[in-house]
Amino acid sequence: xxxxxxxxxxxxxxxxxxxxxxxxxxxxxxxxxxxxxxxxxxxxxxxxxxxxxxxxxxxxxxxxxxxxxxxxxxxxxxxxxxxxxxxxxxxxxxxxxxxxxxxxxxxxxxxxxxxxxxxxxxxxxxxxxxxxxxxxxxxxxxxxxxxxxxxxxxxxxxxxxxxxxxxxxxxxxxxxxxxxxxxxxxxxxxxxxxxxx
Numbered sequence: 001x002x003x004x005x006x007x008x009x010x011x012x013x014x015x016x017x018x019x020x021x022x023x024x025x026x027x028x029x030x031x032x033x034x035x036x037x038x039x040x041x042x043x044x045x046x047x048x049x050x051x052x053x054x055x056x057x058x059x060x061x062x063x064x065x066x067x068x069x070x071x072x073x074x075x076x077x078x079x080x081x082x083x084x085x086x087x088x089x090x091x092x093x094x095x096x097x098x099x100x101x102x103x104x105x106x107x108x109x110x111x112x113x114x115x116x117x118x119x120x121x122x123x124x125x126x127x128x129x130x131x132x133x134x135x136x137x138x139x140x141x142x143x144x145x146x147x148x149x150x151x152x153x154x155x156x157x158x159x160x161x162x163x164x165x166x167x168x169x170x171x172x173x174x175x176x177x178x179x180x181x182x183x184x185x186x187x188x189x190x191x192x193x194x195x196x197x
Contacts, residue, residue: 001026003036004047006054007061010136015054016047033114058135064110065138071106072132077144078153083125093122093146098130110134122146127156 001023005013009030013019018039021030030036037043047054079101082090095116102111117131125146132140147153 002039003030004039004044005030005036006047007035007058008136009035015058016051018044062135062137065134068102068106068110068132068134069138069140072102072142073140075105075142076157077101077105077142078150078157079144079146080149080153081125081146083148087125089123089125089146093144094118098144102132125152125156 002018002020003026005015005017005019008014012021021036026036026038031038037047077098079093079097081093084090094113095118096113098116098118099111099113103109111132111134115132115134117133118128119130122128122144125148128144128146130142130144132142143157145153145156147156
């Protein structure tokens, strides 16, 4: 199917380009998301008359995406969920939950679930990576921790801190055991036979 792009799309083209794509991709993604319109001579003339509006909208969307990128870049998203003892969640964490969490962090409702791309469904506690794509020119790779508590999330995101803390606790325990051994030793006494000789 031939479509006219109304938005810049990575690896596909720029605004106004006529490209050929699979029917399913056009009908299920590009056209419903208003990223493209069907190519006909009449649609192309309409597009030409509205091209400035599409470019203005594209610039606005890029500006919003960069605004979100600045606010969220380098931050870790933490989602607290109930889970069993073996780490399986009672339910799952989907793109809608992640989008809501990001919107809370940035303080505005700018991110929608359709802009979150997960590698696989999240059904257990752990650290995950996902992509936030609000605009084809502003992709962002982010980290996510799903945990039962804030401290568990911190351990998931920073395992080196947990290892260092465990090593320190073990050193303290060893020092404490050594001190106890020294304090419980009996003073050295010679046997009577050695003394009589």
